[in-house]
Amino acid sequence: MSNAELSGFLGRWLPRLEEEMRGALAQNEPTVAAHYGMIRYHMGWADETLQPRIYRSGKRIRPMFCLLACAEVGGDPVQALPAAVAVELLHNFSLIHDDIEDGDEMRHHRPTVWKLWGVPLGINAGDALFALAFAAIQQLPRLGVAPQLTLQALEIFTQTCLALTEGQYLDISFETREDVSVLDYMRMIQGKTAALLGASTAIGALLGGATQQQIGHLLAFGEASGLAFQIQDDILGIWGDPVVTGKAAGNDILRRKKSLPILYTLNHAHVGEQFETLLDDDFGPAELPQALRLMDQAGAQEFAQDAMHAEHERSIAALHAALEARPGGTKLGALAESLLNRRV
């Protein structure tokens, strides 16, 4: 059973990853202890006074994609560990900066870094984490990875950093644009979400000794999975159960977030204009039922679900192409599947 195998894998590698990440952030110079302390706080390893304490943190999906891809192509995940650390640190760098850029005050039920220490130190702590991510992936040769292969991993990694900023650029500029299309949206999440998941599996595969063809398929798998997760996020942001998600019903509509179902409705031939006018005016919880009715008429939920399933199918096809069908499936497939079955 690949689900039991997956649990075994996660149980073995999650603690090791966490240990390696802490190692990457170990810093002994007292003068700058608080600088790195803010990063440890963000990672869930310190409280607001920077004393050690463990909080519930992110799901570490990206590093697990990286380690699993390495293992699935027959490699030893140990060799991919520095890269797994790097993709998770990079993801967290982007969260610290996104929180500033979006003005978000809370993350995982705790105040964000900038909220506690101000925007200047927050930007700067994010920059340090960016550099630490590069320092982490450069540790690959210490585990015996050839310099040439390390540079190949670095190139994928660096291009992904650029893709992240491109996605974020589009996301920020959508806020003030009136003409955002569904295609624009797909381009945005390709950069903001899919690129790093694709890089995680591609780098893992590269380090596991995969063929160029396998690397290409596993890149496609990671990217398509990322698109599917993001669209699912968008669906839950509107139709998710408030009891389960912890957010208000129709949360994304109230925030006028340009998510896929909302953009689809805004661009709809029949109800688009009416929906736009509704959101333009003093829009509040009282108008929510009307907004949801218009989205129903447009078929926004169905559209988003179809889009999500299409990406999911694409990811499964890529995974099969990379690893060929295996009885009982793969751990990588099982992880992607389990993430799509979440309700939060």
Place this chain on the structure above:
Amino acid sequence: MSNAELSGFLGRWLPRLEEEMRGALAQNEPTVAAHYGMIRYHMGWADETLQPRIYRSGKRIRPMFCLLACAEVGGDPVQALPAAVAVELLHNFSLIHDDIEDGDEMRHHRPTVWKLWGVPLGINAGDALFALAFAAIQQLPRLGVAPQLTLQALEIFTQTCLALTEGQYLDISFETREDVSVLDYMRMIQGKTAALLGASTAIGALLGGATQQQIGHLLAFGEASGLAFQIQDDILGIWGDPVVTGKAAGNDILRRKKSLPILYTLNHAHVGEQFETLLDDDFGPAELPQALRLMDQAGAQEFAQDAMHAEHERSIAALHAALEARPGGTKLGALAESLLNRRV
């Protein structure tokens, strides 16, 4: 004459550097053109509407240190060009973020990136430039630099990124600290200014085929030069000629900037308390003569000048150790000398 040689070198390499940097920023996808356009604006290659136009930009000291160090140890500067591009892009990434963190609205007589396009896009444009700096240095193998050597350059580069954030962390936190010592200050500028200049010469030397000993000496040369420049900046920020610097007389005192002469006076046994009280209260241009008098009594200008000269001597000694005395001196020494003779 090494000055004529230096002019020849700069005349040959500055245009090539500029061309390479533009190449690193060439971006054809229309969707994200404005994202990279903001960076081109910052670099001085585009106007506020992102149309091509050339402005006076920075002095490109860091890349010239890199190329000169490569040449001085007998290497071909072409091989160091990607690294020269990288150190200049990294420097500019830090400027974009520093401007946000310090709230500075103008740079080189033009509005800063965040001032024109807002803090969120400004942070994100800086992040892209950070990634582009890494992309640039990873081009080294295309010029025939061995992967192993490329990774060594990358390691110095990455550690320097961290040092930059440490320096910036200290600089920001000094603003709210009352107990900043002269030693704290030296630690701050070591990270904020000296580290990158040291890395520039060290990487240039490494790529030019220098011995480990030469690399160490040229690193020390770059760092000491950086400390000397920064202290000189601090001196000009108080006693510089307003006609020449374009800033008000005693500008740094009015801004209560914790520069070396000011910190020295604040920590002075006799006038320190009086100086602190003066700055604490409603301090304005009317109180400036009194502040300057107290700094005179403390001997702040002399102290700063001594410190600057000490670093300069240290840099010359390191340069000699690296390259041995040459008749007529070196181009690297001539460049450092010319920078210390500036009045702006």
